[in-house]
Amino acid sequence: MSAPDLITTIGMEVHLHLATRTKMFCPCEVRYDAPPNSCVCPVCLGMPGVLPVMNGRAVELAVRMAIGLGCTIPAFAKWDRKHYYYPDLPKNYQISEYDEPLGLGGHLDVELDGETFRVGITRVHLEEDAGKLMHAEDGSNVSVVDLNRTGTPLLEVVSEPDIQSAAQARAYGEALRQLAVYLGVGHCNMQLGQMRFEPNISLKIGDGPDGSGGQPRYTPITEIKNLNSFRSVERACAFEIARHRDEFAADPAGYTLENQGKSTRGWNDDRGVSFLMRSKEEAHDYRYFPEPDLVPFVPAPEWVDKIRADMPETPSQKRYKLVTTYRLSPYEVDVLVSDPDLSDFSEEVLRNAQDSSTAAGLIMTEGLRFVNERDKPISKLFKPGDVAAVSDMIFSGEISRSVAPHVFVQLVETGKSAADIVRDENLAQTSDEGELERVVDEVIRENPGPAQDFAEGKDKAVGRLIGMAKQKTGGKANPNVVREILIRKLRG
Amino acid sequence: MAILDQTACQMRDALRRRDLTAADAAEASLAAIERLDPTVAAFVATDACAVRRRAAEIDARLDAGGPVGLLAGVPVAVKDNMCTADGLPTSCGSRILDGWRAPYNAHVVERLLAADAVIVGKTNMDEFAMGSSTEHSCFGPTHNPWDTATVPGGSSGGSAAAVAARMVPLALGSDTGGSIRQPGSLCGVVGMKPTYGRVSRYGLVAFASSLDQIGPLARTVGDAALLLQAVAGHDARDSTSVNEPVPDYLAVLDEPVAPLRIGVPKEFFTEGLDPEVERLVREAIGVYERLGAKLVEIDLPHATDYAIATYYIVAPSEASSNLARYDGVHYGYRAPEHADMIDMYMRSRSEGFGDEVKRRIMLGTFALSSGYYDAYYKKALRVRRLVRRDFDEAFEKVDCIMGPTSATPAFPLGERLENPLAMYLSDLFTVGANMAAIAGISIPCGFTGAGLPVGLQILTGVFTEDRLLRISRMYERQTDWTSRRPAICEASA
Secondary structure, eight states: OOOOOEEEEEEEEEEEEOOOSBOSSSSOBOOSSSOTTOSOOTTTTTOTTOOOOOOHHHHHHHHHHHHHTTOBOOSOBOOEEEEOOOTTOTTSEEEEOOSSOSEEEEEEEEEETTEEEEEEEEEEEEEEOOOEEEEOTTSOOOEEEEOSSTTOEEEEEEEOSOBOSHHHHHHHHHHHHHHHHHTTSOOOOTTTTOEEEEEEEEEEETTOHHHHSSOOEEOOEEEEOOBOSHHHHHHHHHHHHHHHHHHHHHOTTTSSHHHHOEEEEEEETTTTEEEEEEOGGGOOOOOOEEOTTSOOBOOOHHHHHHHHHTOOOOHHHHHHHHHHHHOOOHHHHHHHTSSHHHHHHHHHHHHHOSOHHHHHHHIIIIIHHHHHHHTOOGGGTOOHHHHHHHHHHHHHTSSOGGGHHHHHHHHHHHOOOHHHHHHHTTOOOBOOHHHHHHHHHHHHHHOHHHHHHHHTTOTTHHHHHHHHHHHHTTTOBOHHHHHHHHIIIIIO | OOGGGSOHHHHHHHHHHTSSOHHHHHHHHHHHHHHHHHHHOOEEEEOHHHHHHHHHHHHHHHHHTOOOOTTTTOEEEEETTBOOOSSSOOOTTOGGGTTOOOSSOOHHHHHHHHTTOEEEEEEOOSGGGOOSSSOSOTTOOOOBTTBTTBOOOSSTHHHHHHHHTTSOSEEEEEESSSTTHHHHHHHTSEEEEOOTTSBOOTTBOOSSTTTOEEEEEESSHHHHHHHHHHHOBOOTTOTTSOOOOOOOHHHHTTSOOSSOEEEEEGGGSOTTSOHHHHHHHHHHHHHHHHTTOEEEEEOOTTTTHHHHHHHHHHHHHHHHHHGGGOSSSSSSOOOSOOSSHHHHHHHHHHHHSOHHHHHHHHHHHHHHSTTTTIIIIIHHHHHHHHHHHHHHHHHHHOSEEEEESSSSSOOBTTTTTTOHHHHHGGGTTTHHHHHHTOEEEEEEEEEOTTSOEEEEEEEEOTTOHHHHHHHHHHHHHHOOGGGOOOHHHHTTO
16 A cells, blocks of 8 residues: 655744834833833833733734734634743733634635635734843853833734645745735834744645545644744745654654644754754643733724725735736736835836836836845835836837936936936937938948848847947947848848 | 821811821821831831821922812821832732832822822731731731731731721722721721722732722721722723712712612521621611611522632632732842742742742632633633622612621631631622622621621622712711720820
8 A cells, every 4th residue: 555645734823013103002112123121111011010901003903904814803802811931921921812813714815836825814813922032142041031022012813724835835924924014014024023933734644534534634733933034934844844754654653643742843944953842741731811901802893894994905906906907927916016115106107107018127127126225115216207207218219228227326316307317318319310320331341240140141140230339329329220220231 | 186086087177277287197197107006017118208208298288278189188008019109118918029119109009199198108918918817918917906816807907907096097908809898897997899990900919800999998988988089080001990980979978878778688697607796787787777778688699608619719810810920030039049940930939929829829720720711710700790690680679788798806816827718708798799890898887795896798789889888878977886996096095
């Protein structure tokens, strides 16, 4: 009998910081650049006698995300306390939502390599983040704690185990980030730790109930804690899938969910390996119970309706619009919708440009170069009208595509309009046949070899000749006109 | 009349008339503490210099005729589980808060300061308010001023004893299962637990969050009304504080409630009830009858036995969570010797908490554990709803419910220390009000043959403190228990 198929099943728990000005249960500012323990108050320090007060804006953003994920918003949600002892958690419990969260049962459609797969969303809930514990690296056995992050509003999105590969896990994470950023729910800056991933990995053994005639069997679930980049999500999942396969091959009877339950693992990104943190036996008992210091969250239906009505555009809505209206390629759309600022900017350019392909190409090559170099959103660097104007000038032949990089530099540096730059610097192409004919004659005279080749039907030689003509005119010779003259003179 | 023999209302009026200075009131209070507290041990911290400064400042304002607060110049004591930011420590009778100073004032402390009260000191209590005798304190026990060989009740025993011994006219206590009313009863003073949500808990160090409520201890009903007036009202920092208007309690205090239907539950007159207590409580109810009240026998099938059983699930569960923060990491007591982090947690908590607190943390941790939660905590919440329903149904038929506050008068120090169950039953008649979130009061209704005070408990529905005070006042006007003084006050007064 051959070995059974092993089908990857991954469910993801994703945490992200909400884009609120203040913390979840106190008025302290949420900041990432402040000196340690400077954005704290008795409430987030968990001092004796303090009480939490719910941040209404955080709840609004959480509900917006839940709606964006197609979740239903229950009429009643409540807060619970989750207990565990750790020095970065001043109360030694975290306020969270345990069994009655604010969003239930949605889904997210994710594109990967031109295909769409759907990931079910189990639940969306709110909680408070913990602080940061740092251990001295000099071996002095000292740890220090920074509680600035303590109480930062944290949204958790829990998916169904619908993800079937490491690449899908990454794509799901990226799609979730894109949605959160589009909806204004979170900034999701990975470097600042504003988004973290915890994949739960298990392999389904065989084809499920039908193939084997029994209940589906699985390899033990392993949860990988605290991954903070898309790359590590993909690598950790790939590593873990392979590890599950090996373990199962070595012990097909013993390495099952039934026997070993769920364990928690960490990920060493430098060495590219996962390691055991807690086995089933060492699992925490969080002793959840309803938070008595807060009243349950009972959203008014009109309030939910208003959030629904005011929802910003989602990435999939934007994608659909760009594809149907401007006929862009899947690759172009992927790039342009990757960020809401870029997609809004692009849409504005496309609406005003004569040729969408030229315009999209300009944004993707010239525009994004500056976005990356200057680390600024494209809308802060260029005006959509200027980019559309450059696109139109290229499309009409008024300027050469090759002067576009220079025009973009000038747009950023001088703040002048595209039309002024082209005029002031005399960048318009020369299409004056009389002048170009004289230039072409010179080129043919000075480059007899290539001219002969072209005359004999070798098309490749034309590039060289056009290049020479452009050189002589300071880049302004319209290549199409030069080509026509060359054809007439050498092949006519 | 000696300054401290005046009620808080009389003092307040005398201060405004300038017949009395805040300085003299403060000195009288400090002197009484110096004279009596070595015996009573009601206070755990006082700051005479700060008290004198504050009194002088309030006198200056009174002299200038400027606007002053409701309690201008009146000395007040505060139970040591309410945060005080300046000078006075906040220790909850626990070693685990050793060295900690609150960086902020509790809402009630802010309100007292805004009312221009003079906070004289912090009063002793059972550690983290867990107890009914004020013996579970790292500072040692408080003694009952009526008989210093007996307990003052608890957990607000320090506040009750300070008022009973006339060291201060007013004190704040907190009541989680009877911790204001029971010591009020045992010390012969008025002690009121307002409706849950009437007074903000912000800055009250939590014992059991869904049950804790701050309230006044005073010698008279009018004084209790005055102090409640100063601290009641909505506070946005406490999500469970309710935005209900606060009536003018003193303005209506002397209006009798008529007709008055009094519910007398048979569950409050059970076997364990001390015969002298029963006689005095029935006589007190008889006074109401003579005033025209109608007695109605009612049933509260869940309000005592079931309430106490579920109370000892709910309160320890919440306590086990609330007290998790005392770990030696961020503030308070840290064990000097420890092998690693876990060891530091264990030693700090083992050395920092007393036995009663540890017992309740263990009870609560067990009740919330996976596999036990449904059987204990969740079921307790269901029983709690039944307790509330008992009272809801009763208040459809009657205006108030009366019975004893405590089954016995003050008991000897040490008597119940080795028997936690007997101690827990001290709250038998009081926990129902906490479980149902309603208002309750204990008012003095006489003395046993041995000279120990006995309290009458009166319960009314949510946010009916005005009515509760008026009903209490009806009895107080017919009797003169409040004029009696403990012998230790006579000695050198």
